[in-house]
Amino acid sequence: MTHPGRRPILHLMRGLDPVGTGRQVELAAEACRAAGHDVQIAVAAGAGSCAGRLARAGFVVHTLSRRPRPGFTSALELVRLVREIRPAAIVAWGRGQVAIAAAARRVAPGPAVVAVVGLFPRAGLETWGLRQADRVVATTAGVAEACRLAGVLETAIDVVPPGIEPVAGNGLSRGQVAARLGLRPDTVWTLCVAPLDPATHVDRLLWAIDQLGVVHRGLEHVLVGAGPHFARVRRRARLQHCAERLFVYPSLDCLPDLLPRVRVVWQPGEVAGAGCVLDGMAHGVAAVAVESDAAAALVADDQSGRIVAADPISEFPRRALGIIEDDSLAARYGSAARARAVAEFPVARSTAALLASIERALTLKPGRG
Numbered sequence: 285m286t287h288p289g290r291r292p293i294l295h296l297m298r299g300l301d302p303v304g305t306g307r308q309v310e311l312a313a314e315a316c317r318a319a320g321h322d323v324q325i326a327v328a329a330g331a332g333s334c335a336g337r338l339a340r341a342g343f344v345v346h347t348l349s350r351r352p353r354p355g356f357t358s359a360l361e362l363v364r365l366v367r368e369i370r371p372a373a374i375v376a377w378g379r380g381q382v383a384i385a386a387a388a389r390r391v392a393p394g395p396a397v398v399a400v401v402g403l404f405p406r407a408g409l410e411t412w413g414l415r416q417a418d419r420v421v422a423t424t425a426g427v428a429e430a431c432r433l434a435g436v437l438e439t440a441i442d443v444v445p446p447g448i449e450p451v452a453g454n455g456l457s458r459g460q461v462a463a464r465l466g467l468r469p470d471t472v473w474t475l476c477v478a479p480l481d482p483a484t485h486v487d488r489l490l491w492a493i494d495q496l497g498v499v500h501r502g503l504e505h506v507l508v509g510a511g512p513h514f515a516r517v518r519r520r521a522r523l524q525h526c527a528e529r530l531f532v533y534p535s536l537d538c539l540p541d542l543l544p545r546v547r548v549v550w551q552p553g554e555v556a557g558a559g560c561v562l563d564g565m566a567h568g569v570a571a572v573a574v575e576s577d578a579a580a581a582l583v584a585d586d587q588s589g590r591i592v593a594a595d596p597i598s599e600f601p602r603r604a605l606g607i608i609e610d611d612s613l614a615a616r617y618g619s620a621a622r623a624r625a626v627a628e629f630p631v632a633r634s635t636a637a638l639l640a641s642i643e644r645a646l647t648l649k650p651g652r653g
Contacts, residue, residue, distance in 0.1 A: 291322070291369075291370055291371055292324045292369055294373070295323065295325050295375045296362070297377045298329050298330045298332070298377075299329060299331045299334070301334060301508065301537070301539050302333065302337060302540060303477055303543065304556065304563065305557055309325075309334060309338075309377055310337065310338065311449075312375070312635055315631075315636075324343065324345070324369065325345045326346045326348055326362060327345065328354035328358040328380070328384055329352060329355070331510070346361075352512075354380050359387050359388055362385065370394060371394075371395045372395060372396065373645055374397050375398045376397060376399050376400065378401065379413070380410070382399040382410065383413035386417065387409075396642075396646050396648065397419075399419070399420045401421070401422055401427055402424070403554060403577075404426070404427060415434070415435050417440070419440055419442060423446055427577065442637065442641045447634025448629050453538070454541055458545050461541050465506065465536075465538070467506075468504060470502075471502045473503075474505045474546055474547060475508070476489055476505070477555075478507075478508075478551065479555065480512070480513040484509070484552065484554065485554075486553070490521060490526065492552070493529060496601050500608060506536075509532075510535065544567040547570075548569070549564035549572075550571065550573060551573040551576075551579055556578060557582075561589075562629060565583075565625040568621055570621055571588070571589035572589055572590045572600065573591055575592065579591055587617070590603040590604075
């Protein structure tokens with residue numbers, strides 16, 4: 285174990301809300317601190333409420349850039365920060381952050397780099413960054429194999445599934461959440477959290493919402509995500525006449541209060557950790573997700589939710605409608621989802637494995653810590 289009080293562990297993340305990867309960063313930071321490390325946080329880009337939550341929890345938070353995506357400015361600021369605080373390790377969450385951490389270390393040598401990835405790497409800077417990391421932590425066996433095929437040494441890869449426990453909200457009632465978001469308190473709500481870019485196929489979600497509006501009145505849907513398609517999503521919602529039922533936010537600090545009150549969480553495309561699916565499971569909320577590596581690792585089909593094929597596209601809203609209209613089915617799936625979260629995704633096991641990966645990375649760097 286690294287001796288506490290020496291050099292900090294720096295967690296590098298995008299601006300996120302406390303679900304999905306954002307929640308994993310929060311849990312990992314708490315575990316690192318409990319293990320005796322000085323833990324600091326660097327936010328490479330974007331907004332989100334996690335940074336404020338972590339700061340209130342007593343972590344030092346550094347904002348590298350407020351641009352929507354990490355880039356050259358983030359890398360330069362990370363170099364400056366590394367030289368200033370001399371971290372023992374950078375734990376980079378997500379493919380983009382891994383590339384920035386690897387590039388910064390080329391300029392400011394010193395820290396070990398631990399890459400935590402939940403999606404298959406894309407050719408170019410992402411695969412280059414993974415090959416530079418001291419350890420690569422893959423959230424699924426599929427991601428681990430993709431990293432190996434991208435040139436990462438098999439001996440440098442650890443498979444660490446995420447862990448989860450329900451995140452505490454601010455005590456808002458359903459009526460208060462509704463008033464804050466402009467929802468009607470007497471309707472059924474659904475939730476999707478995903479970056480608004482081509483890979484997440486939010487167009488499938490819009491089509492599903494349009495179809496559900498035909499067969500079931502009294503549904504309202506919340507979509508949380510930022511990205512290049514943000515304006516396009518809102519425009520398409522207006523054109524498809526579902527804007528009055530779809531509420532789109534780039535970030536939402538009351539997600540912990542909203543999440544346990546939705547009927548379904550759903551995911552139309554490939555998102556690290558399947559968006560808020562695991563967080564919903566912890567609250568006993570069923571999921572409907574288009575098949576992907578991340579979703580398949582979390583959802584037990586027809587037990588804790590549904591995994592549907594991308595085609596025909598009609599399957600996505602049809603499976604969601606079954607849960608929306610059948611209270612007993614929703615309760616059965618929700619109960620199974622909560623039990624699966626407890627049994628298969630305990631926080632203690634996940635964070636212990638991540639800490640072991642960090643320690644292995646530090647061991648590879650003589651004199652660190």
